[in-house]
Amino acid sequence: MSHHLFLLSPSDTPIYSLTHYSTRLVQTTTSTLSSNLPTWSTSAFAGTLTALSGASSATQSHHVQGGGVRMGGGQDRHVIQMIANASLDVIEDVMRKESAMYLKSVDKFNEWTVSAFITPGNMKFILLHETKNDDGIRSFFHDVWELYLKTMLNPFHTAHSPIRSTVFDARVRASAKKYL
Amino acid sequence: MTSNAFAALAHIQILVLPVGPIPRSTFEKYAAEIRTFDSIRLGDIPSGMKDERARFMPNPLSSGYLYLSYPSHPTPPSHLPLSLFRPSHFTLGIIGIAACSSSYSLASALEQFENTVLDISQDSSTFPLAKVCFAFEDEESAGNTGLGDTLSGIVSIPSMMGNKKLYIGTLLADLCSQILAEFGRMYQVLENPIGNEYLNSAIFPTLPSPSEIPLFQSNLHPYSSSPELDSSGLAPQSIPLKRSSTSGPGISHMASLAQRQSSLSPSVVKKRASAIGAVSSHGRLYKVLGDFFLLAGRTEEAGVWYAEAIVLFKTGQDLVWHASALEGLATISVLDAWSVGQGLQSSVSNSTIKEPWAEVYEQLSQAIAFYHKAPVSSELSQDYSLLALTYCTAVMRQTSLLFCIWSTKGWGALAFASMLQPGSTSYMQKMTSDSSWTNMERISTVSGVSRAQIANTVSQAHGPWLLHLGPHERVTTLRYMASIYSCLGYKRKEAFILREIISCIMDLIVCGREENDILRKSDVGSANIGNRPENGDEVIATGKGAVGMRQNEMVEGNQSILKLLGSACKVLGVDLEAVRVSKAADHTPTEAEGEDTESPSMKDLEDLTNAAKEPFGWPELQVGVVREAIAVAEALPDPLAVACISLSALRTMHSVLASGDQYHLHQTAGRALAVMRRRGDASTVEYWTGHPVTDVALLPLALHRLPIENACSILTAKSSMTNSLLTGITDPFLYNPRKSSGPQGKRLIVQGEPIELTITLRNPYVFDLEIQSIALSTTGVEFDCSPVSAVVIPANTFYPITLVGAAKTQGTLVFRGCIVQAPWGAAKEFLLPVSTDADENLFARRQSAVKCESGRTKYWGLDSRPWEKGERLTTLLPPLKKSPQFLQCVVVPEQPLLRIRWTSLTHGAVMLYNGEESNIRLTLENVSALPIDFLRLSFDDSTIGPAQEALSEGDLSVFETYETEYDLLHRRAFSWRNGKEITNIPPKQKVVLSVTCLGKVGCTHGTTHISYSLVNREHEKQVPTSEVFYTRQLSYPVTVTVYHMLECHDMSLIPMVDVDYDTGGWAGNSVTQVLSEVDDPTEWCLFTIDVRNTYGLPFGVTFQREQAGTKNTTVSSTVPPGSMSRIMLPVKKFRLSDNLISEPIPTLSDRQFVVGKSRLSIEEEQAQRELFWYREELLKIISARWKETNGDRHGDLSLRQQRLTLPMLRALRTDVVRVDLTLVANNPDDGSPHVVDYRGGKYLVRPNTMLYLRVEVANSTSLPLVMTLDLIVDPAEQVLSEGVLSNMALGKLESEETKAVEVPFYFLCTGRFEIGAEVRILDAPKSRRAGASRIRISVREDG
Incomplete structure (x- = not known):
């Protein structure tokens, strides 16, 4: 079970990303629809479609990646990023109506649920997760926010520059381990 | 095309086909006429059948409707297993349209129609249930087409018929009547136990072919094409079925049914009920019944039977069918609502607490859940595919419920209309036209449906199961999702789906191509196999060495794929159209100077100023999507698009691209352009690398060639050399406005003589950038300069190149910038304005404005994409000046050129002793074709500067100042003595100048400046007498060594x-x-x-x-x-x-x-x-x-x-008063005085002798003076004298008067004595000594 965290600047540029593999087990509720998928084509474009539709993660074990267009490893990182990016539509929509910082399960796509946290500075923390863990995610987001604020205290750090601090990284990882 | 209407379950699909040789326009016209009938009132349906076919006929005077839809394609054969599960999915009727003329008879039309129908319908298919061919008669061939022949299965419509529409309506009603009748027959088959057994045999059962059901063969004619059900069957009246009273449980109901069906014997029913019915419930049968009733427009009955079915399904765990029944129920609710609200156009009030559509939504949610978890027992991939299709369809149905409510602003008549007939309403278009967030939010508030809700609903359809779907269904589903997202304003999600659509289509294209290859190799059939509506441009990539052939010249397909790509990329912040195809195919420089290139060039300038932009978007995604775009364009193949995309990516994203990617993109673009060139494609891409030219600089001319502007007045004015030499050239004003605006900014070049320009090019990429040619863009005087070709700029550097050119005529020459052309690209002009102070100021202001904006997040998300932001920013920024300043030169007329041919010095050095004079001879040669009539020499040496500096500092005393000035003026290190001798040097002639050099200590070097010109240009009549003339200067430096000996x-x-x-x-x-x-x-x-x-x-x-x-x-x-x-x-x-x-x-x-x-x-x-x-x-x-x-x-x-x-x-000055001292002694013999012996400047006297000192004072001035006399004796101790020796009054002496005073002296010892006399003028200062004299006396014994 994995979690994907992205810190997005107001211009949709990721300034930090984290993939966290949780040791907790997830109860697999796979639909019959997504089983027994055909390998219907071998062209590179079919690979793209397979990845984007989420089929590759559903049939990870026996699906052979063939496309040169694909990138990333494991669960397709590019697709994860696409989903995170696409969820911004809903997040922006919701955040204009509601003033809450924590948007719980704001979007769902393929097997992913998207939760978001919006700082007053219009920074968006986006977490892709598969299971419900409302309290954990809330605490995690608050931790990350605090860490982010501490990073932003650095006068040389702007809202658009990527966070490369190892301390930040280590603390976010620790928090992820604790809550997710 | 499958319609995604909410109420598709209630739609009877009728396929309209062209038959025979019919022009497309004609077909479209008639088809459109038919398609206007989207519903038919039940009352219009002829219902004359008595047997089992009458079961689904409408009640007389019933008020419902039949809903028709007209798909453009028949249902694909792979969907055949759905035929019992969802009859509405199939084309139930077929209408052929033929244009009959004299050459094309009805009979042949009919034959062709039959053949076409056979082609379309599969062998095992139950459908179509009815078919008819309409033969429209041409206007010109009216009357002679044999319309009188009445062939069954074809209806001819004469051209003179007035109200065709009414007639067509009647014909359609007939067709529907046939279809309804066939429903009855089908149901009859299913009703019997074997049929029911078949119905329950699989998850998506099919009826076997008629031969396998011998029992009902005599009764079943659905597959035969016998057209017995024509309009002649209108006569029998229908048997009304009182379904409303039969709401009891299944078995009794079945029994009552059986009693009424004459063709179904009770024994069979019993048998089925006992033997087979025990295993198979009637749930599916009731559900089919409900489906048919729904299609027949009898919603009441349909609802009843669906309810019955659901009751049975609840126990039977038949999830898929249960879900389908739920969908049917949901459709019925909407249809009922529609028929209630049909008359009144006002929307139904939705003031109730629970939304009226909530129940429908719930039903559909339940259905979707059932579909989602339905088990598939068989390993047949077909079942998966069909289940996925039904699932997606259900999701789309639920989405369209929400979307229709949302887009029509609430649960009302408009919503029902759009749910029933999505084509007839244009709410989708309306939505996309006004997609501002506030508008959408307003609609959400009004309708009570939030956009997120719709998006969440539609996203259910997206999942791995898309792979189960057939290509056509997949594209349809994705397209539907994309359009929904687009209408909701969810651009990023739309882009996500668009990428999937593109990969779907591209996969089809690629695979279709391979298929074609195989086909051609085995020489089977034509290449036009494979239904690919999206790809008009099938370039068949054959095996190695084979020649590609373009079979279809249409490029729309390719273009629309690229357009899709472009819009998907734009959402991610990648502008694939940053580099466009150049408009002018033949790129001549004259066109480049046209008016339309003015604005892009200016925009480039703006870009240059707005260079400081913050990045937008997700770099990894951007790189990925660009790679994909290139892969798509390569697969199409469209080399031009490949080039454009890769170059655009390089241009806009090179800051985030890794070096490997940059190389790859560059190579890809080069390859694509080469392919284009090879294919003879004339179109080219624009110049792509931002602004490559950073600077254009005019190299200064060599000093001896540089023309110097002089006012003509100096020709006549007396030269004030001394002044300038002494003071140096110092500007008395701290700020001299004339000086800066004067000729300082103006560069002078000479007509016809070559000048050099340095162009600094920049390459921000990691690869070596090749530029095909660089030419200067000039205005004003004609400038002759050949462009530089094939420049390679090394990676990540600034690279200067030099151009040489010459101005043809005199005047003003303006260098606007450069015209740069990349290999196989179009030329583009880049302007390079020279920034003045005001420009700099403006630029700085713009920069600070940009910087001020950059930290802010006022606009975020898609609003912060570079192009959106740029537009907003331009409104904030102070506008650029309309006309930028460019590098400007004044081309002066041709000038003579002089050179020093020979000098008398070796190595230009001269060695002198201090004060020595030497002559330097310079031989000058006029190497030009013009005579020289003005020659002037000026000199400079190393002593002048320090002296001038000392003078200008002003710390020198008056005396020193004089000395310095004297030195500068009268002792010059260099001078030209015979200055007036030489004034004219004819062309190609030599003259000898002689320059005098004076050795001055401290002089280390000096320079001779020879200014020359052609002043009198009388022969050039056209040149007006100007106020200025130009001189050139030749300098000859001399190293001077002066020995101070x-x-x-x-x-x-x-x-x-x-x-x-x-x-x-x-x-x-x-x-x-x-x-x-x-x-x-x-x-x-x-x-x-x-x-x-x-x-x-x-x-x-x-x-x-x-x-x-x-x-x-x-x-x-x-x-x-x-x-x-x-x-x-x-x-x-x-x-x-x-x-x-x-x-x-x-x-x-x-x-x-x-x-x-x-x-x-x-x-x-x-x-x-x-x-x-x-x-x-x-x-x-x-x-x-x-x-x-x-x-x-x-x-x-x-x-x-x-x-x-x-x-x-x-000592030097003659005194005012002359004093003469004489030592006189009295002669011891006669006492007469005589002058003491005087030798060697001394008086020789003996001691102890009485002597007289005679002092004669003579006034040599013209004025009378009153004087006193002082006598000083040294040493005074050994001398005796009489009277006082000081301040002896001499009285007044007239002019030229002489007065003598005698003072007696007595020297007491031998030795040397001195006696001095001083005459002072009375009333004068003490120091003012008028005259003095001294004598020395040597007192010796031997005297």
Whole structure:
């Protein structure tokens, strides 16, 4: 079970990303629809479609990646990023109506649920997760926010520059381990 | 195309087909006419059948409707297993449209129609249930097409028929009637136990072919094409079925059913119920019944049977069918609502707490959940595919429920209309036209459906199961999702789906191509196999070496794929159209200078200023999507698009691209362009790398070629050389506005002579950038410059190149910038304005505005994409000036050119002794074809600068100032003596100039500047007389070495009286000779000076005295190396007039406003002036020269370093009053006085002798003077005298009067004595000594 965290600047540029593999087990509720998928084509474009539709993660074990267009490893990182990016539509929509910082399960796509946290500075923390863990995610987001604020205290750090601090990284990882 | 209407379950699909040779436009016209019938009232349906076919016929006077839809394609054969599960999914009727003419008869039309229908419908298919062919008659062939023949299965419509539409409506009603009748037959088959068994056999059961059901063969004719059900069957009246009363449980109901069906014997029912019915429930049967009723427009019955079915399904775990029944129920609710609200257009109030559509939504949610978790027992991939299709369809149904409510602003008639007939309403278009967030939010509030809800609903359809779907269904599903997201304004999600659509389509294209290959290789059929509506441009990539063939010239398909790509990429912040295809195929420079290129160039400039932009978007995604775009364009293949995309990516994203990616993109673009070129494609891409030219600079001309602008007035004006030389060229103003606006900014180049320009190019990429050609873009005077071709700029560098060109005529030349062309690209002009101060200011302001914006997040998300932001920013920024300034040159007329052909110096060096003069001869040659009529020389040397500096600082005393100025003016290191001799140098002629060089200590180098020009250009009539003319300057630098060999020290002037020249022969001969002329020592003084030779060679020194009243005298001496000689020369005393010495020390430079800085008192100043003037006079009298002893080099020895002191002045100046001292003794013999023996400047006396000192004072002035006399005796102790010796009154002496005073003296001992006499003028200051004299006395015993 994995979690994907992205810190997005107001211009949709990721300034930090984290993939966290949780040791907790997830109860697999796979639909019959997504089983027994055909390998219907071998062209590179079919690979793209397979990845984007989420089929590759559903049939990870026996699906052979063939496309040169694909990138990333494991669960397709590019697709994860696409989903995170696409969820911004809903997040922006919701955040204009509601003033809450924590948007719980704001979007769902393929097997992913998207939760978001919006700082007053219009920074968006986006977490892709598969299971419900409302309290954990809330605490995690608050931790990350605090860490982010501490990073932003650095006068040389702007809202658009990527966070490369190892301390930040280590603390976010620790928090992820604790809550997710 | 499958319609995604919400109420598709209630739609009877009718396929409209062209038959025979019918023009497309004609077909479209008739088809459109048919398609206007989207519903038919039940009352219009002819229902004349009595048997089982009448079961689904409408009740007479019933008020419902049949809903028709007209898909453009038949249902694919792979969907056949759905035929019982969802009959509405299939084309139930087929209408053929034929255009009959004289050449095309009805019979042949019918035959063709039958064949076409056979082609479309599969062997095992139940559908279509009914078909009819409409034969429309041509206007021109009216009457002779054999319309009279009545063939069954074809209806001919004559052209003269008036109300065709009404007729078509009737015909459609007939067709529907047939379809309804066939429903009855189908149901009859299913109703019997075997049929039911088949119905329950699988998850998606099919009826076997008729041959396998022998029992009902006689009754079943659905597959036969016998057209017995024509309009003639209208007559029998229908049997009304009272379904409303039969709401009991299944079995009894079945029984009652069976009783009424004449063709179904009760025994069969019983048998089925006992034997087979035990295993199979009737749930599916009821559900099919419900489906048919729904299609037949009888919603009431349908609802009843669906309910029955659901009751049975609840226990039976038949999830899929259960879900389908739920969908049917949901459709019924909407249909009922529609028929209720049909009349009133006002929306139904939704003030109730629960939304009215909530129940429908719930039903659909349940259905979707059932579909989602339905188990598939068989391993058949078909079942998966169909289940996925039903699932997606259900999701789309639920989405369209929400979307229709949302887009029509609430649950109302409009919503129902759009749910029933999505094509007839244009809410989708309306939505997309106004997609502002506020508008959408308003709609959400009004309708009670939030956009997120719709998006969440539609996203259920997205999942791995998409892979189960067939290609066509997949594209349809994705397309639907994309359009929903688009309408909701969820651009990123739309982009996500668009990428999937593109990969779907591309996969089809690629696979289709391979399929085609195989087909062609095995020589089977035509290549036009494979239904690919999206791809009009099938370039068949055959195997290696084969020639690709384009079978279809349509490019719309490719273009629309690329358009899709572009819009998907734009959402991610990648502008694939940053580099466009250049408009003009033939790119000539003249076109590039056209008006339309003006604006892009200016935009480039703006881009340049707005260079500081913050990044937008997700770099990894952007790179990924660009790669994918290139892969798509390559697969199409569209090399132009490949080039455009890769170059656009390079241009806009090179900051985030890794170096490997940059290489790859560059190579890809190059390859694509090469392919295009090979194929003879003439279109080219724009120049793509941002602004490559960072700077254009005019290399300064060589100094000897540089023309200098001069005002014509200096030709006539008297040259004020002295002034400029003394003061230097200093601007008296701290800020001189004329100076900056003057010719300083103007660059001068000469007509016809080559100039060099340096263009600095920049390559920000990691690869070497190749540029095909660079040319200058100029305006104004014609400029002849060949472009540079094939430049390779190394990676990540600034790279200067040099262009050489020449202006053809005189005037103004403006360098606007460069025209740059990439390999195989179009040329583009880049402007390079020269920034003035104002521009700089503006630029800085813009920069700060951009910087101010950059940290803010006022606009976020998609609003912060670079192009959106740029537009907003431009409104904030101060506008750029309309006309930028460019590099400008003044081209002056042709100028003569002079060169130094030969000089008398070797290595341009001259060695001089101090004070020596030497001539430098310069041979000049006019190498041009123009004569020179103006020649002027000016000189510069290393002593001028420091002297000028010292002068301008003004710290020098008046005397020093004079000396410095004298040095500058009268002792120049270089001079041209015969300046007026040469003025004309004809073409190709030589002249010799002679420049005099004077050795001055401290001079290390000097320069001769030769300015020349052709001033009189009378022969060029067209040139107006201008105020300026241009000169060129030739400089000849000379290195000067001056040896300082003789030094003069210690000039002094001694009164001759003091000179003890009784020294016999020790002095040099010359000295004794010159001393001999001294007749009266008081009239003379002795000038002495030490001359030291610091050099290694002996020099002869000659001092010459030229004094009025005396003959000229010279004194020579040879000064050996390292030694010093004293030169002595008697100078006759003189006196300058009071007028002269009271004059101030002159300044040679005529400087004004010289503030006297001296803090001297009047007396001191007077003394200084006196010293000055006497010194000047002395230097006039005495001149010194030197001469090399062993050679003939000679020169002047300057005495100007020597200072005149006050004692020297006294010695030199003749006193006002002449005092003569004479020592007189009385003759011991006769007592008569006689002058004591005087020898060697001394009086020789004996001690203890009475002597008289006679003092004769003569007033030599013209005024009477009252004087006193002082006598000073030294040593005074040994001398006795009478009376007082000081302040002896002499009284008043008239002019030229002489008075004598005698004072007795008595020397007490031997020794040397001195007696001095001083005459003072009474009432004058003490120091003012009018006259003095001294005698020396030697008192000896031997006297």
